[in-house]
Amino acid sequence: xxxSWLDEIKWTDDGLVPAIAQEEVSGKVMMFAWMNRDxxxxxxxxxxxxxxxxxxxxxxRKGEASGHEQRVKAVRLDCDADVILLEIEQCGGIxxxxxxxxxxxxxxxxxxxxxxxxxxxxxxxxxxxxxGK
Amino acid sequence: xxxSWLDEIKWTDDGLVPAIAQEEVSGKVMMFAWMNRDxxxxxxxxxxxxxxxxxxxxxxRKGEASGHEQRVKAVRLDCDADVILLEIEQCGGIxxxxxxxxxxxxxxxxxxxxxxxxxxxxxxxxxxxxxGK
Numbered sequence: 001x002x003x004s005w006l007d008e009i010k011w012t013d014d015g016l017v018p019a020i021a022q023e024e025v026s027g028k029v030m031m032f033a034w035m036n037r038d039x040x041x042x043x044x045x046x047x048x049x050x051x052x053x054x055x056x057x058x059x060x061r062k063g064e065a066s067g068h069e070q071r072v073k074a075v076r077l078d079c080d081a082d083v084i085l086l087e088i089e090q091c092g093g094i095x096x097x098x099x100x101x102x103x104x105x106x107x108x109x110x111x112x113x114x115x116x117x118x119x120x121x122x123x124x125x126x127x128x129x130x131x132g133k
Numbered sequence: 134x135x136x137s138w139l140d141e142i143k144w145t146d147d148g149l150v151p152a153i154a155q156e157e158v159s160g161k162v163m164m165f166a167w168m169n170r171d172x173x174x175x176x177x178x179x180x181x182x183x184x185x186x187x188x189x190x191x192x193x194r195k196g197e198a199s200g201h202e203q204r205v206k207a208v209r210l211d212c213d214a215d216v217i218l219l220e221i222e223q224c225g226g227i228x229x230x231x232x233x234x235x236x237x238x239x240x241x242x243x244x245x246x247x248x249x250x251x252x253x254x255x256x257x258x259x260x261x262x263x264x265g266k
Contacts, residue, residue: 005245020153020162027160029153032216044241076237077246079229083165085237096212104209104218108177112138113210 006037010082016052017084021095024073024087030095031103033060035084040075047072049086065130068092092121099123139170143215149185152217154228157206163228164236166193168217173208180205182219198263201225225254232256 009017016034023030033051035043039059042050049070053060063069070088077084096103098119105117142150149167156163166184168176172192175183182203186193196202207220229236231252238250 002244005241008246018151018165020165022160022162027155029155029162029218032151032153032211075241076249077239077241078165078236079231079233079238080236083236085162098212100212103211103213103216105212106210108138108208108210111135113141116209 003041006041008081009040009077009084010080011037012082016054017082019049019051019084019086021049021070021086021088023090023095025089028102029104030070030088030090030101033062040084043072043086044075049088063091066092066094066097066126068094068126070095094120094126097123097126099126136174139174141214142173142210142217143213144170145215149187150215150217152184152219154182154203154219154221156223156228157220158222161235162237163203163221163223163234166195173217176205176219177208182221196224199225199227199230199259201227201259203228227253227259230256230259232259 011017015036019033019035021030034054036052039050039052049062049072051060051062069091072086072088074087094101099121100117100119102117105115106113107116144150148169152166152168154163167187169185172183172185182195182205184193184195202224203221205219205221209218227234232254233250233252238248239246240249
């Protein structure tokens with residue numbers, strides 16, 4: 001497969017592009033992460049979301065530790081060709097390493113950030129016997 | 134109002150934070166942009182989305198040229214405190230400077246990016262007599 005579709009993306013100087021993951025069925029924005037060429041190419045090839053972990057400097061196959069893989073239903077690109085939107089099916093219904101459905105679980109109310117989503121599963125249980133998210 | 138809620142955000146070295154705007158009523162992801170402290174503070178204070186234009190290096194009051202303002206219904210923060218999610222009402226139903234509803238109007242299909250959203254209004258008409266988006 002030609003990689004011209006990868007060349008159309010405006011990568012950062014570090015070779016990355018921001019990626020938003022949205023749950024297809026609910027429309028819920030689940031998480032935000034970064035991708036490099038390899039992670040996006042693997043995402044397209046396998047249909048599973050693969051990000052680039054900036055902290056660990058390696059490919060991050062979402063769910064490899066937690067089992068909470070993301071099956072990719074659609075991959076979209078924005079007008080400036082510098083942001084990716086994934087529409088996904090979230091295995092286990094949990095995207096966040098805190099055990100919540102979405103990473104965006106805090107809401108601004110009266111001058112502070114308030115937790116507005118419950119922990120569905122204890123992270124200690126999610127990551128029993130493994131490392132990373 | 135105390136600004137401790139601003140201090141809780143992990144700003145980039147450039148003093149920015151990524152921001153995702155989602156249409157509250159439809160769940161549609163409309164656009165992605167960046168914010169600095171001033172833009173987020175003004176967003177909270179006024180209830181209108183204000184971003185930081187990296188290309189113009191100035192506050193970008195969304196809709197100031199197009200009239201397509203965004204009324205902010207909720208402001209959320211992710212688990213790492215380094216990404217903002219805005220739930221908005223999109224004035225005019227158009228977020229993208231190309232005249233489409235969402236900036237994410239291209240979808241990956243069979244090895245290429247395909248336009249999958251219509252232009253609702255000609256940009257020449259949107260920006261008649263003004264500059265910028």
